[in-house]
Amino acid sequence: MELLEHLQVGFASALTWSNVLYCFAGVTLGTLVGVLPGIGPVATIAMLLPITYGLPPTAALIMLAGIYYGAQYGGSTAAILVNLPGESSSLVTCIDGHAMAKNGRAGAALGIAAIGSFFAGTVATLVIAAAAAPLAELALKFGPAEYFSLMVLGLIAAVVLAQGDILKAVAMTLLGLLLGLVGIDVNSGEERFTFGMPQLADGISFVVISMGIFGLGEIIYNLERERQKSREVAIRGVGRVLPTREDYARSWKPVLRGTTLGTVLGVLPGGGAMLGSFTSYMVEKRLARDRSRFGKGAIEGVAGPESANNAGAQTSFIPLLVMGLPSNAVMALMIGAMMIHGIVPGPQVMGERPELFWGLIASMWIGNALLLLLNLPLIGVWVRLLAVPYRMLYPAILLLCCIGVFSVNNSLFDVLLMVGFGFLGYLFIRLRCEPAPLLLGFVLGPMMEENLRRAMLLSRGDATVFFTRPLSLTLLLMALALVLVMVLPSIRATREVAFQD
Amino acid sequence: MNIVQLFRAAALALLAVSAVAHGQAPAAYPNQPIHLLVPFSAGGGQDIFVRQLLPRLQERLGQPVVVENRPGASGNIAAEAVARAVPDGYTLLLGTAATHGMNQALQPVLPFDAQKSFEPVAHIADVPLVLVVHPSVPASNVDELVSWLKADPGRATYGSSGTGAPLHLAGELFKRVAGVEALHVPYKGSAPAIVDLIAGRIHFMFDTFAATNPHVRSGALRRIGVAAPRRARGDPDLPTLGEQGYAVDAYSWSAVFAPAGTPPAVVARLADAFAVAANDPALGPKLGEIGFEPVSGSGPDELRAFVASELKKWADVVRAADIKRE
Numbered sequence: 001m002e003l004l005e006h007l008q009v010g011f012a013s014a015l016t017w018s019n020v021l022y023c024f025a026g027v028t029l030g031t032l033v034g035v036l037p038g039i040g041p042v043a044t045i046a047m048l049l050p051i052t053y054g055l056p057p058t059a060a061l062i063m064l065a066g067i068y069y070g071a072q073y074g075g076s077t078a079a080i081l082v083n084l085p086g087e088s089s090s091l092v093t094c095i096d097g098h099a100m101a102k103n104g105r106a107g108a109a110l111g112i113a114a115i116g117s118f119f120a121g122t123v124a125t126l127v128i129a130a131a132a133a134p135l136a137e138l139a140l141k142f143g144p145a146e147y148f149s150l151m152v153l154g155l156i157a158a159v160v161l162a163q164g165d166i167l168k169a170v171a172m173t174l175l176g177l178l179l180g181l182v183g184i185d186v187n188s189g190e191e192r193f194t195f196g197m198p199q200l201a202d203g204i205s206f207v208v209i210s211m212g213i214f215g216l217g218e219i220i221y222n223l224e225r226e227r228q229k230s231r232e233v234a235i236r237g238v239g240r241v242l243p244t245r246e247d248y249a250r251s252w253k254p255v256l257r258g259t260t261l262g263t264v265l266g267v268l269p270g271g272g273a274m275l276g277s278f279t280s281y282m283v284e285k286r287l288a289r290d291r292s293r294f295g296k297g298a299i300e301g302v303a304g305p306e307s308a309n310n311a312g313a314q315t316s317f318i319p320l321l322v323m324g325l326p327s328n329a330v331m332a333l334m335i336g337a338m339m340i341h342g343i344v345p346g347p348q349v350m351g352e353r354p355e356l357f358w359g360l361i362a363s364m365w366i367g368n369a370l371l372l373l374l375n376l377p378l379i380g381v382w383v384r385l386l387a388v389p390y391r392m393l394y395p396a397i398l399l400l401c402c403i404g405v406f407s408v409n410n411s412l413f414d415v416l417l418m419v420g421f422g423f424l425g426y427l428f429i430r431l432r433c434e435p436a437p438l439l440l441g442f443v444l445g446p447m448m449e450e451n452l453r454r455a456m457l458l459s460r461g462d463a464t465v466f467f468t469r470p471l472s473l474t475l476l477l478m479a480l481a482l483v484l485v486m487v488l489p490s491i492r493a494t495r496e497v498a499f500q501d
Numbered sequence: 502m503n504i505v506q507l508f509r510a511a512a513l514a515l516l517a518v519s520a521v522a523h524g525q526a527p528a529a530y531p532n533q534p535i536h537l538l539v540p541f542s543a544g545g546g547q548d549i550f551v552r553q554l555l556p557r558l559q560e561r562l563g564q565p566v567v568v569e570n571r572p573g574a575s576g577n578i579a580a581e582a583v584a585r586a587v588p589d590g591y592t593l594l595l596g597t598a599a600t601h602g603m604n605q606a607l608q609p610v611l612p613f614d615a616q617k618s619f620e621p622v623a624h625i626a627d628v629p630l631v632l633v634v635h636p637s638v639p640a641s642n643v644d645e646l647v648s649w650l651k652a653d654p655g656r657a658t659y660g661s662s663g664t665g666a667p668l669h670l671a672g673e674l675f676k677r678v679a680g681v682e683a684l685h686v687p688y689k690g691s692a693p694a695i696v697d698l699i700a701g702r703i704h705f706m707f708d709t710f711a712a713t714n715p716h717v718r719s720g721a722l723r724r725i726g727v728a729a730p731r732r733a734r735g736d737p738d739l740p741t742l743g744e745q746g747y748a749v750d751a752y753s754w755s756a757v758f759a760p761a762g763t764p765p766a767v768v769a770r771l772a773d774a775f776a777v778a779a780n781d782p783a784l785g786p787k788l789g790e791i792g793f794e795p796v797s798g799s800g801p802d803e804l805r806a807f808v809a810s811e812l813k814k815w816a817d818v819v820r821a822a823d824i825k826r827e
Contacts, residue, residue, distance in 0.1 A: 046543030046570075050552050140700045186689050189607075189664030189824070198581070198612065201574035323699070324715030326692050329542075336549050339711060339790050346715030409542075410571055411578075450689065457686050458658060458702055 003130055010129075010358030014366055019059055019359070026063035027367045030070020031374060034077065037084040037211060037397070039404045041071040042329045049337055057341035058356045062363040064337055065317070068330045069121065069364065072313045073371050076113045076306050077382055080106060082397055084215045088206055088274040088443050089309040092281040094214060095436055096294060096301030103297045107383045108243040112251050114375040115243075116303045117310035120259040121368035124314035127263050128321070128361050135267045135315065136322035142268055144455035145465045149475035150268075151448035154275060156479050157282045159437060159486070166486075169437045172428075176441025179204060187453045199413040207408050209442060211401045212418040213435045217425020219394050242379070243299070251303035254284050258307035266312025267319065268327070274443065276312035277305035286485075314364055321357065322347060530590055530767050531564040537757070538569050538583055539595045540576030546711055547755055550626065550793045551595055557778035562770070575665070576600040577611060584613035588760040590767035593622065598667055598753040602811035606819040607665045615812060621804035622757040623772040625779035626793045629729035629752040630671050630707040632742065633722045638704050643726050643745040646705065647679045654682040660694035660706040663687050665824055668694075670815060671707035671728055671751030673822035678747050698722060707751060710735035710792035728752060734789045750814075755793070756804055772800045 013019065033044045045064050052060035075090040080097035093113070100109040127135070142150075159169045182193045183203030194200035243251070261283065262276035284304040285294045294301050317334075319325040324345035326332035338345045343353060350357045385393075405418045428435055459465040466472050541547050551568060558566045571579035580600040586592035594600070601615045613619075632643065640646035650657050661669035664687045676683060686703055688694035691712050697703050699721045707728060714735075716722040726742045727733050728751040742749040757775050759768055779795045788795060799807065 043543060046548070049543075049549065050555075140696065143697065143700060143702050184663075186663060186687050189687070198574040198577050201577075202572070323721070324719070325696055325699075332692060336546075336791070339714075340549065340787060342786070342790060344715045344718055344790075346719045348719060409573060410569060411573070454686060454688070457684065460655075460684075 006354070006358050007129055007362060009354050010360075010362030013058060013355040013359030014062065014362040019062055019363065020366060022055070022059040022063040023066050023363050023367045024370050026066020027070035027073075027371050028374065030067040030072075031074040031077075031371065031378075033067070034071035034074020034087075036074075037078050037082075037215060037400050037404045039407055040087060040207070041068045042333065043407055044071075045330060045333045045337075049333065049340070052337060053340060057338070057343055057353075058359050060337055060341065061334065061356065061360050062367075064334060065360060065364065066367045069310065069313045069367060070371060072310050073114065073117055073375055076117070076302075076309075077110060077375075080109045080113065080302070081382055081386060082215070082393075083218050084397070084401070085210050085439075088210075088439070089277050089312065091210070091274065091436060091439055092278045092305045093302055093309075095281070096296075096298050099295060099297035100299065100302065101386065105297060105299075106386055107379050108247050108299065109302050110379045110382060111243045111376065112247060112299055112303045113306040114372055114379070116251065116255040116258065116307035118368050118372040119255055120262060120307035120311035121314055121371075122365060123259050124263050124266070124311040125361060125365040125368070128315060128318055128364070129358070132318045132322050135264075135318050138264075139267050139319050139325070139327070140323075141471060143469075144451040144458060145469050145472045146475065147451040148448060148455055149466060149472040149479070150275070151444050151451065153475050153479040153482065154278075154444045155441065155448065156482050156486075157279065165432075168433050172433050172435070172438040173441035176438035176443075177445035179209065179438075180442045180445040181449075186450050187457075197413075199411060203446070204417065204442075205405075205408055205414060206439075206443065208405055208414050208418045209421055210439060211405055212421025213425035213428065213438070215397060215401050215425075216418065216422025217427075217429055217435070219397065220422060220426040221429045222390060223394070242376075247299050250299050254280070254300040254304035255307045257283055258304035259311045262308030262311030263315050265308075266315035274309070274312075276308035278440065280304040280308035310368075317360075317364075320345060321349065321360070324349075530770060531562055533591060534565045534567050535562065535591050535593060535771075536567050536569050537593045537595055538571045538579040540571060540573075540579035540597065540600060542572045543568075543570045546628065546709065546791060546793075547595060547597065549791055550755060550788065553784055553787060554625075554775070554778040557781050557784075558774055561774040561777055575604050577604060577608075577613075580604075580615075580618075581612040583758065583760055584618035586760045588620070588762035588764075590759060590763050590771060592760065593771070594619070594758045596756045596758045598811060598815075601756070601758070601808045603665065603667065603670055603815045603819075605812055606816040607824065615808060616805075618761050619758040620761055620763045620768050621801045621808060622759055622768055623775040623779075623801070624754060624756040624796050624799035624804045624807055625775050626755040626788070626795050627729065627752050628709055628754060628792055629727050629733045629735070629794060630668065631710060631713055631724050631733075631736075631739065632675070632705065632707055632726045632728060633698065633713050633717065633724050634705040635698055635701045635703070636720065636723055637701055638723075640725060641723065642740075643679075643742055643747050646725060647681055647747070650679070650681040650683060657681075657683040657705070658686050658703045659683045660686050660688055660698055660703045662691040662694060662708075663689065667751070667753050668707050669824075670818050670822075671749070673824065674751050674818050675707070675728070675742075675747070675749050677818065677821050678749050695722075709753075711790070712792075714790075714792075729794075733794055734785075735792055735794075754796070756799075756807075768801055776800070 033039045045067055075087050076093050078084045079090040079093040080101050083094050083098040085091040085094050097109045182200055184191050184201050191201060258280040261280045265276040281301055284300045285291055316327045319327045320331045320334060326335050335345050402415050405414050455465055539548050539551055555566055571582060576597060576599045580594055583592055583594035605615050634640055640649050659672050661672055668691060691708050694706060695712060698706055699716060713722060717724045724739060726745055727739050728742050728749045730750055732741055780797045
C-alpha cells in the first residue's frame with residue numbers, strides 16, 4: 001500500500017516533539033484570530049511569515065497551515081456566539097448557529113461544529129493523501145465558463161437561504177450584486193460607483209460589510225430592545241454544554257454530506273470553502289422534513305456547513321501542494337513561505353521533499369485532533385461569555401469589530417464605512433430582510449460577472465461555450481432544476497388557491 | 502490586539518530601552534522608528550522583499566523601520582499618504598513601476614505627482630518579468646512566438662493581472678515592439694491567469710520569476726525570455742528579449758521615496774542604509790528565489806532620472822495601446 005507508506009513518512013515527520021508543538025502553536029493562534037472578528041488568517045500569517053524564516057521549513061509550514069484551519073474553527077465560534085461571520089465561509093453558520101445560541105443551545109452548536117469539523121478534517125486529510133493529483137486535474141478543468149455556471153447555480157441557491165419572503169430574498173441578492181460592483185472593473189479597468197474616492201477603487205471589503213450588517217446592525221437592534229425592557233439576547237440559561245443524543249442523530253447525515261460537498265468544492269480556486277458551506281446549508285434545508293425549523297436553530301444547519309467549510313479549508317491545499325497554484329490569499333502566502341525556504345512549490349515537492357509534503361498532510365490530521373481537544377473544553381468558557389451582561393459585552397464587540405476592520409487595510413475609511421453598513425443592517429432587521437442573500441450576492445456577483453466576460457472574451461463572443469462544455473452545461477441544468485423545484489410548489493399552491501375560490 | 506500594533510509597541514519599547522542605554526541626543530536623525538508604507542497587502546512579493554531588509558536597516562540606522570501595509574488603488578493610496586506626510590524622514594514610501602510610472606500615464610487625475618511630490622531616495626531592486634508560453638505553443642524563443650502570432654493574427658490571447666497592471670503593459674509593449682496581435686484577457690491578480698495559462702486557455706503572458714518558477718520547472722509552462730536590460734540571477738541562461746531582437750524592457754522595481762522637502766542630509770542617510778541593506782550578499786539567494794534583483798549605486802539623483810524615463814516609457818505605451826483607466 002503506497003498510501004500507507006506515504007502516511008507513515010508523514011507521521012514520522014509530523015510527530016516529532018517540535019513539529020507537534022508548532023502545530024499546536026499554529027492551531028491555537030488560528031483559533032484565537034478566528035474568534036476575534038475581522039482579524040483573519042491572512043493578516044496573521046503575513047505578520048508571522050518573517051518569524052518563520054528561522055524555523056525548519058516543515059515546522060514553518062505546519063504552523064502556518066495550522067493557523068489557517070484553526071481559524072476556521074474559531075470563526076464558527078464568533079458566528080455562533082455573537083453573530084459575526086469573520087469570513088465568508090462562516091456566513092451560513094450565523095443563521096442557525098446564532099439562533100441556537102439565542103435559544104440557549106450555544107454549547108450544542110459549538111460542540112457539533114467542533115465534532116463535525118474534526119470528522120470533515122480527517123476525511124479531507126485522507127482524500128488529500130489518496131487523491132490529490134486527480135482532484136487537482138479537476139481544478140484545472142474549471143475555466144471561466146464553468147465558474148460562471150457554478151456562480152449561476154450559487155446565486156439561485158442563495159434565494160433558498162432566505163427564510164421568509166422570496167421577493168425580499170431576490171431583492172437582497174440583487175442589492176448584494178450591486179454592492180459587489182463597486183470598484184475597478186477587472187475587464188475594462190474603469191471605476192464603478194466609487195464617486196472618485198480612491199478608498200473604494202478596490203471595492204468594499206467583505207469584512208466591512210459583514211461586520212457592519214451582521215455585527216453592528218444586531219447591536220443597534222439589541223440596544224433598542226433593551227430600552228424597551230423586553231430584551232433576551234442569548235441567555236435563556238446556559239443550557240447543556242455538549243450536544244444531546246438527539247442532536248447527534250440529527251447531525252450525522254448532514255456532517256457526511258457537508259464533508260463530501262466541502263471536500264470537492266474546496267479544491268476549486270476562489271471561494272471554494274464558502275461555496276461548500278452554503279451549498280451544504282442549501283442541501284440540508286431542501287432535504288429536511290420540517291423546513292420551518294431552519295433559521296430558528298436547526299442543528300443540521302450548523303453541522304453540515306461547518307463540516308463543509310473545514311473540509312474545504314483542507315482540500316484547498318490540493319492545488320498548492322500538487323501544482324503550486326494558490327487557491328486563495330492564504331495559499332498565496334504559503335507559496336511565499338515555501339519560496340523563502342528555497343522550496344519551489346509544485347509537483348516535484350512530493351518527490352524531492354517527501355518528509356515535508358507528507359509531513360504537512362499528516363500534521364493536518366494532528367492539528368484537527370488538537371483543535372478538537374482544545375475546543376471541546378473551551379466551549380464551556382465561551383458559553384459562559386454569553387452570561388456577561390450585554391451592556392458590557394457590546395462595547396467589547398464594537399471595539400473588536402473596529403480593530404478587525406482597521407487591521408485589514410489600515411484604513412480608517414473602512415471603519416466609517418462599517419458604521420454606515422451598521423445602520424443599514426439595523427434597517428434590514430426592522431424590515432425583516434435577511435442579510436445572508438445580500439452577502440452571497442456580494443461575493444458571487446462580481447465573480448460571476450468576471451467569469452462571464454472572460455469566457456466571452458476567450459470564445460471571441462460566442463455565447464454557446466456555456467452549453468457546449470459538458471461541466472458547464474451540467475451546472476446550468478442543475479440551476480434550472482433548482483428554479484423548477486422552487487417555482488413548482490408555489491405554482492401548485494396558487495392553483496389550489498385559485499380552485500378554492 | 503492587532504499584530505501590527507503589537508509589533509509597533511514592541512518596537513517602541515525597544516526604542517525606549519536603547520535611548521536610555523545610549524543616552525542619544527534627540528536631535529540626531531533618526532531618533533524614532535521610521536514608517537515605510539508598502540502599497541501592497543502583507544505577504545505580497547514587495548512586502549516579503551522589504552521585510553527581509555528590516556533587520557539590516559535597523560542595524561544601519563539605529564532605529565527600527567516599521568512596515569505599514571497600505572494597499573489599494575494600484576498603490577495610489579500609499580503614495581498619496583506619503584506625499585502628504587511631514588517631510589521629516591520618518592514616513593517613507595516603497596514606490597514601484599506602478600506608483601511612479603504607469604499610474605501617472607493611466608489616470609488623468611492623481612492626488613500626487615510622481616516627480617514633484619517626492620524626494621527620490623534609492624532604487625533598491627528590480628523585479629524582472631519573464632515571457633512564458635503554454636507548451637502547446639510551438640515556440641522555444643521569441644522569434645518563433647512572433648512568427649506563430651503573425652501566421653494567424655486572430656488566434657492568440659494573453660493574460661494579465663488586470664487592465665493597466667504591469668503585466669498588461671508589458672504585453673502591450675511586446676505587441677508594439679514585435680508588431681503582433683494578441684487579445685488581452687485580464688484577471689484579478691496573476692495567480693488565476695497562471696491557472697488558465699497552464700490549462701491552455703490563454704497562450705502567453707508576462708509574469709515574475711517567483712510566479713512562474715514552479716511551473717517552468719514542472720514543464721507546465723515554457724519560459725522564452727526575460728524582459729529586462731540584463732540577464733537575471735533567477736535564470737542566467739535565459740536570454741533577454743533584447744538579445745533576441747525585441748527591445749522590451751518591462752520590469753517592475755522597488756525604490757524608496759520620501760515626501761518632497763525632506764532635508765538632503767536625511768535623504769542621504771536613508772539612501773546609504775537602504776542600498777547597503779538591499780545589497781547584503783547574505784540576502785542574495787533568498788531575493789533571487791522571490792524574483793528580486795538588488796540594484797546598487799542608484800541613489801537620489803539616479804532615481805530621479807530613472808523615474809523620469811519610466812514615466813515617459815509607460816506614457817508612450819499607454820498612448821500607443823490606447824489604454825484608459827478613469
